[in-house]
Amino acid sequence: MLHEVGLLGATRIAERAIVGPSAGRPGIRVRAVAASTADRAETFRATHGIPVAHPDYRALLADPGIDTDSVSLHNSAHAQWAAEAARAGEDVIVEKALCLGRHELHALRIAALAGGVHVMEVVMTAHHPWRAVIRTLIASREWGELTGIRSRIAFDVPVGSGYRFVPELGGGAFLDTASYWLQALQATVGLAKATVGGHSDFSGPGGADLDFTATLTWLSGRRATLDAALAEPHRAEHEFTFTGGRIRLNNFLRPAAGPFPVNLVIAPQDGRHRVASFEQSVSYDDQLSRILRTLDQPGAVDCSDAAAERVAVMEDIYLDYLDALSGRSGR
The missing domain is CATH 3.30.360.10 (Dihydrodipicolinate Reductase; domain 2)
Known part of the structure; x- marks a missing residue:
């Protein structure tokens, strides 16, 4: 299965976590990017050879060619845009921290279940032996x-x-x-x-x-x-x-x-x-390999219990x- 990814954020972490590791890898392609300004998105698109630059985040979420979104914005924006992506029926990859408290977590889980999608916080050091x-x-x-x-x-x-x-x-x-x-x-x-x-x-x-x-x-x-x-x-x-x-x-x-x-x-x-x-x-x-394994699992999965526990303790x-x-x- 090919996952077409949209980047919410033209960021250094998007380069390192998604754009670079996905190059030449089967099963994933970065299709589009949106950023804080249209010019920033276009510069990022041209630099990395991404097919589409959208003028804003909502335009990216409305792109019918995208099935997975990656959110790498500032921490206070993670919950909002992850929830909007989930409600659009798209799987969501969220850079740590997933969100800023239980209230945001609750809303995010509702959105994930309503959209029938995965919402996953990624912590790059996870699962090292x-x-x-x-x-x-x-x-x-x-x-x-x-x-x-x-x-x-x-x-x-x-x-x-x-x-x-x-x-x-x-x-x-x-x-x-x-x-x-x-x-x-x-x-x-x-x-x-x-x-x-x-x-x-x-x-x-x-x-x-x-x-x-x-x-x-x-x-x-x-x-x-x-x-x-x-x-x-x-x-x-x-x-x-x-x-x-x-x-x-x-x-x-x-x-x-x-x-x-x-x-x-x-x-x-x-x-x-x-x-x-x-x-x-x-x-x-390694992280992208784990992401792809999760995305390929059948059925909807909301935010993991481990991520929820981290949010609560923070x-x-x-x-x-x-x-x-x-x-x-x-x-």
Whole structure:
């Protein structure tokens, strides 16, 4: 089956996640693009050899030759345009974050079910085999009990450049990084029954969070922490602390830029370090393969439970911080 894709957004992420990986691949073709202006869409079309540039997003959604839409707009626009695409009867691929809270999620799910279509949030790091290794080590207790997980994610983007620094558009360090963090936790320890916490000085332009610390704490005492930042040197790492050692994953976003082998550095307390190596991969190529497998599944599928869980936890972390500011207890 050939999927004809329309791009809502003439963006760098659309280039890397859809246009590039789909070139020459059977089963998918980028048919059209729409952007914030008609000129921007036409420039993108000409640059990438896309057949059609539409003057606006609604014109693209009305294109009868499109069956799948890719939404890569600023975060606050994801839910609106994904829902409109779903109501038009088109499958939808949405860049993280899927939406900005339960209210948007509810409306999006209704639209997906009404349209009888798939609506999928894509997190490019999902399903890498390192997760299975961590799950096995946790279950086997080879290095003792897992006591904590610390994730550090920072993007070196100039202050004031783009929607990331506009809170009204869903910007900020937390929303830019939390999907990677939460998806990794879902794949290793799960998110159920965790108490949330969050903090930021919101010191960026317009009150954007240039840095954000988020926590999940379980009754066992195990804690997962995200240190997120914008306008700092690039960093992407997870560290799992066991009673008998530590396991560190560095540069887990590196395969987005091209073939790169991700490694786990395992450091037990006895000092016998070892490295668990994985074959090099390209995140966006792997992601597109997963997208096509989902699109080819028969029957309608609305937003996944995993994506819904991430949306809910992100919202709760923000609300916890607002509760703390007003003197109420956390969640």
